[in-house]
Amino acid sequence: MxxxxxxxxxxxxxxxxxxxxxxxxxxxxxxxxxxxxxxxxxxxxxxxxxxxxxxxxxxxxxxxxxxxxxxxxxxxxxxxxxxxxxxxxxxxxxxxxxxxxxxxxxxxxxxxxxxxxxxxxxxxxxxxxxxxxxxxxxxxxxxxxxxxxxxxxxxxxxxxxxxxxxxxxxxxxxxxxxxxxxxxxxxxxxxxxxxxxxxxPLLKREHERLNWTCRAVELHHQIRGLNPWPGAFTVFRGENLKVWRSAVFSPEKTPEIEKSVHETLDSGQILGVSGDGLLVQTVDGILWILEVQPAGKRPMSARDFFNGRHGQVGEQFS
The missing domain is CATH 3.40.50.170 (Formyl transferase, N-terminal domain)
Structure with a gap:
């Protein structure tokens, strides 16, 4: 033909x-x-x-x-x-x-x-x-x-x-x-x-920013749905941070984080480090952030990023 x-x-x-x-x-x-x-x-x-x-x-x-x-x-x-x-x-x-x-x-x-x-x-x-x-x-x-x-x-x-x-x-x-x-x-x-x-529709910048008042599963879907382009992002200490990989954690899967503790925190707060990732509070549970990329840098594990910045538990993504 x-x-x-x-x-x-x-x-x-x-x-x-x-x-x-x-x-x-x-x-x-x-x-x-x-x-x-x-x-x-x-x-x-x-x-x-x-x-x-x-x-x-x-x-x-x-x-x-x-x-x-x-x-x-x-x-x-x-x-x-x-x-x-x-x-x-x-x-x-x-x-x-x-x-x-x-x-x-x-x-x-x-x-x-x-x-x-x-x-x-x-x-x-x-x-x-x-x-x-x-x-x-x-x-x-x-x-x-x-x-x-x-x-x-x-x-x-x-x-x-x-x-x-x-x-x-x-x-x-x-x-x-x-x-x-x-x-x-x-x-x-x-x-x-x-x-x-x-x-x-075509993606706009507003679709890329993570809204920590959303459910953990919604944030996870957003992250994987924007990988490898254009990439989801959040803000840490006033700077944009790309987030490339994540997983949803339930309280039952995170015994090191007491349920009574994480339920009292604000969405976006960092609860702790687990494996290569960061445990972050959302409106309904915990999101495990696994891979991130600071501006001008290569992708890295969220743990390496947090340690490199001398991050503290209780700091917040926005």
């Missing part, structure tokens, strides 16, 4: 590679323009562009896809189908209707749940035990098109966003190939989305 592929981040790369590996003719790869990155602000290619260069595929990087020039370019490429995986630009109806088999999107959630830009982050932040990938026939709405195929995975309480992202990226490539195979056979029946939906 003649394919135009549209994608930008790491999540899209396994889908692009799967198309090539399964013999589809990728006649063009559209990805976002190179962006300044790092301290030197040098232009950096997207992961999809780097993969397309390795695979010797034609690359296009329009600032705006909806122009007459770009639409004409797409017509000249004459794709049987357009595949979209986290591209980063909205498609006009003219583009959606351009190819005989339309536009197919690979989305990192079980639609209609978690429509929007950050579905993996929000699924973990909200403590979902299952998530997955959906292929969808695109329409003019935001992730509202008819569902083609779905595949789910179980998410453990310790997995981070990065770990789940990598699993879903590979699964996305697999389900894309299966979708195209059934599409070619004519056995695929699009199904309108039904049931309760929610939205996974």
């Amino acid at each position: 003649r394919i135009v592929f549209m994608g930008t981040p790491d999540f899209a790369v396994p889908s692009l590679r799967a198309l090539v590996n399964h013999g589809h003719e990728v006649v063009g790869v559209f990805t976002q323009p190179d962006r300044p990155a790092g301290r030197g602000k040098k232009l950096k290619s997207s992961p999809v562009k780097s993969a397309a260069e390795e695979l010797s595929l034609p690359i296009f990087q329009p600032v705006r896809l909806k122009t007459a020039e770009e639409i004409q370019r797409l017509r000249e490429l004459s794709p049987d189908c357009i595949i979209v995986v986290a591209y980063g630009q909205l498609l006009s109806k003219e583009i959606l209707d351009l190819s005989p088999k339309g536009c197919i999107n690979v989305h990192a959630s079980l639609l209609p749940s978690y429509r929007g830009a950050a579905p993996i982050h929000w699924a973990l932040i909200n403590g979902e035990e299952r998530t997955g990938v959906t292929t969808m026939q695109m329409d003019e709405g935001l992730d509202t098109g008819d569902i083609l195929l779905k595949r789910d995975i179980i998410v453990s309480e310790e997995e981070t966003m990065g770990e789940v992202h990598d699993k879903l990226a590979v699964l996305g490539g697999d389900i894309l190939i299966e979708t195209l195979r059934e599409l070619e056979k004519g056995t695929l029946k699009p199904t309108p989305q039904t049931g309760e939906s929610n939205y996974a």
Whole structure:
């Protein structure tokens, strides 16, 4: 099948590679323009562009896809189908209707749940035990098109966003190939989305700060849902501190901390050191902070950070 592929981040790369590996003719790869990155602000290619260069595929990087020039370019490429995986630009109806088999999107959630830009982050932040990938026939709405195929995975309480992202990226490539195979056979029946939906918006700075008046499990989900990007943070002695790993502790699992003691403390107070981590009071129990990163430093165990700062039990995160 003649394919135009549209994608930008790491999540899209396994889908692009799967198309090539399964013999589809990728006649063009559209990805976002190179962006300044790092301290030197040098232009950096997207992961999809780097993969397309390795695979010797034609690359296009329009600032705006909806122009007459770009639409004409797409017509000249004459794709049987357009595949979209986290591209980063909205498609006009003219583009959606351009190819005989339309536009197919690979989305990192079980639609209609978690429509929007950050579905993996929000699924973990909200403590979902299952998530997955959906292929969808695109329409003019935001992730509202008819569902083609779905595949789910179980998410453990310790997995981070990065770990789940990598699993879903590979699964996305697999389900894309299966979708195209059934599409070619004519056995695929699009199904309108039904049931309760929610939205996974872009993350803002306010989503990254730990609020110690939340429940321990909510803080734990927030920490793992923001790892490795953009990272949850708290404030210690007036300085921001990234928090990368944690676990939930119940009073029964922390016999060294008397229940009568920790119930009288304020949320965010440090109760003590246990193993490589710090035991921190929350509104309903104890959070075990395991790995942190001070500004300008490398990640380290919370114990090493606390000892290096000559921390005292009873000090408070805010």
